[in-house]
Structures are given as C-alpha cells and as structure tokens.
Amino acid sequence: METVIEIKHLEKSFDQLAVLTDINLKLERGENLAILGKSGTGKSVLTKCIVRLVQADKGEILVLGNDILKMDDEQLNETRKKVGYLFQGGALYDSMTVRQNLEFQIRRTQMEKKKKELRELVEESLENVGLADAINKMPAELSGGMKKRIGLARTLILKPQIILYDEPTTGLDPVTSGEISELILQVQEKYNTSSIIITHDMKCAKMTANQLKIMKDGKFYAEGTFSQLSESDDQEVKAYFS
C-alpha cells in the first residue's frame, strides 16, 4: 500500500493554548479515515495543517511523499491541486453561478482548456454529484445539502488524489446526510481517492470509513475499525456509540 499522507509528531498552539499535541497519522491510498471528537478538540485544525492553511509549529506532514511544511509557494500550490478540501458550508463563491464556480477552479489552476472541453468537465462533475440541473443557479438559491454537493463537484473537477472532508453532514437532515455519505463512498470507488473525514455523525463514519480515530484534547485517544471501537470498554469511546 502507498502512503499518501503521513504525519509525524505534529504540534500546534494558538498563543499559549496547545491545540494539537504529538499527532501521528498514516493514510494509505484508497483508504477513508474518519476522525471523531468533541468540538474544539483540534480536528479541523489538523486538516487545515495538512494543506498549510494553518502553519504547524512542529513535526512533519508528508503529503504524497513531500513535506508540506518545507515547500515554497509554487510547490505548495502544485501539491494543493492534488488535495481536495470540502468545507463545512461548501464555501461556494457567492458572486458566481454554479457553472462559474466550477470553471473558475479549472481556469485558475490548470492550463487553458477549450470551451467544449471545459463545459464537458463541468457537466461531468455536476452529474457525479447528481446536480446537473443546478448549473446556472447562484449559491444563494441552493440548499445546504446542494451547496455541499456542488462544493464536492468543484473539488472533484481537479481530479484530486486526496480529499479532506470537514464535517460533510453537519447541519443536514438524516436523509441528505445519508446521501452525502453515499456520495463520499461513490467518489472513493470511482476515483480511488484517499480521504480524511472529520465528522460527528456516527452513521456517516460507519458508512464511509475503513478506519476511525477519536481525538481528545489535541491527541488521538483511540483508533480502530468501526466494529472494534463500538465494542470498546472505554467509557469515553463508548459515549460515541451510545
């Protein structure tokens, strides 16, 4: 198995507050890893460190074999193109239509493409998330679930090797949450991506993840498969499955 992300002894503090302490993690190609934990335990900070949206204080973050902390701007941009990031609210550019959101991603990050080729790419990405009809809508006209799907389509258009999902089902009804979880699986199967899924939603974790890690106070407290953790005697771990 090829390791796509490897984190060694990662530490991050904000002023005097230690948010991440001695984090170690390995993500293999084709693997889906769910990270669980209460709010404020540092889950989102961890994913932001992986793409250097937040600068880590110590440690190593190897993404596709290269240490992201030692890259210059050009190398960082190239690596970021291979790592998709789905934000909690979708983070669609609200001054652009859905089509423009997707086209923008290609236009700004890749070589010029012919109009026809660009249109096909956009349509394919939207079909992948089941929202081909929304192509001319503005983000303000979309529901929360639709925004996340479009956000995922925008991520997929760059054909990333790794996708980081920041709470993909938070704020959605159970049916839509299930659809998003299903979509995460479909994407992984179709594109053989590796994913880290930050979530509070146990159903989503059960459906999508091969491995689970539970964070507590900026550290990994427990790890294993869903069935291993669900049978744990540890009260802290049990609380997630009750």
Add this chain to the structure above:
Amino acid sequence: MEALKENIVGSLNRFFTEVGNILLFTGQVIRQFFSAPFEFKELIRQGYYIGNKTLPLIAITGFIMGLVLTLQSRPVMVDFGAESLLPGMIAISIIREIGPVITALLCAGKISSGIGAELGAMKVTEQLDAMEVSGAKPLNYVVATRVMATTILVPILVFFADAIGLFGSFAALNMREDISLRLFFSQAFDSLSFADVIPATIKTVFFGFFIGLIGSYKGYTADRGTESVGLSANSAVVTASLVIFIIDLIAVQISELIYGF
C-alpha cells in the same frame, strides 16, 4: 502607573505589528501585480463596479463642494476688491487640495469599506480559504485586481470631481454676478500651472492604491465570525482615511521641496 505604562506599551506594540503586517501585505500584493495569471476581466468588472457605483456620489459632492466654497469665499474677496481672482483661487483650491482629499475620503467610505466587508464575508464563509487550498491564488485574483482597480479609478474620479466642482463654482458665481462660462474657465485655468496639477494627480494614485489596499487587508485578515465583517468595514474606513491624510501631508512636504510652495 504601572498599568498605564503596560497599556501604552501594549498599544504601541499592536500599532507597530499592524504597520508591519500592512507593509508585508503591500509587498505581497505588489508582487501579485506582476505574476500570472493576469485577470483582466476581473479588473474591468471591479473598475466598472467601483466607478459606476461611486460616480453619482462624487458628482453631487463635487458640485456642492465647488458651490459652497465659492459662496463662502466670495464676500471676503469682494471686501478686498479681488473678486476677479475668485475663479483662479477656487480652481487652485479644488485641484490642488480639496478635490483630491474630499474625493479620496468619499472613496474610503464607499469603496474601502465595501471591499473590507466583501472580503471579510468571503473570509468568514471560507471562500478565500477554498481558493487558497485549491491553488487558485486569492491574493492574485481577489486582492490584486481590486487594488489595481482603485489605483486606476480614484485618479479618474478625482479628475471628474474637480471638473464638477468647478462647474459648481461657476453656478455659485453666476447666481451673484453675470459671468460667462468661457470667462470663468479662462480665469480659472490662467492661474493653474503644471506644478498644481502634477503633484495633485500623483498623490491621487497613492490615495487609490491605499484605499484598495487597506480595504483588502482588513477584509483578508478578518477574524472568523459575522461580527468581524462589520469590524473590517469600519476599520477599513478609519485606517484608509488616516492614511489619506498622512499621504497628503507627505505630498505637501515633497511639493514644497520641489516647487517651493
């Protein structure tokens, strides 16, 4: 006493940190002016937005500025028997100082706050982060285009405000005495030289640059949370206005050194 000392040291520390951060941001933005890809369409869109939305405000204010300045100066000039110097005096006042500064302050209020709020909202909703993580260079696409647009547009808006201001002055003078448009503008332009126009124009380029830059900086560095959007807008206006006066002060000193006035 100790608390006061700590307060002062803390405030100075914050001030110099902010100045340092703005300088760093300025360097990054200037670098983006010369780095690919150049977003010409976005520059035109921002230019249109900035110019189109600000033009009516600038026109009304410019007209009133010229009108009031003339109405208030005329009685003194009449007392001194120097009424014929009024168009020249008004022209120099408007073109050298009042036009650029008033227009820049209006632009700080309208444009800088708008950019601050827009970028602040983009930051809060993680749109800037989304651009950053996908390698779309938000500093290049979002910030550089806005700063370039204000740098180009503010001098044009000032030129427009100056012209409207002179028309306002002519209207005010025409209310009190019989003067033709040709005579008014002939007297106004006779008293102007390049030494009046060039420094005034150069400083408006700097006004425009900093109006865009401060608004972008405040929005780009906004904290998370909706409250920070309002704070960014507010802080952008205050800081940009202060910077306009500082630039004006420096420009006057330099003009005095070069032209001797």
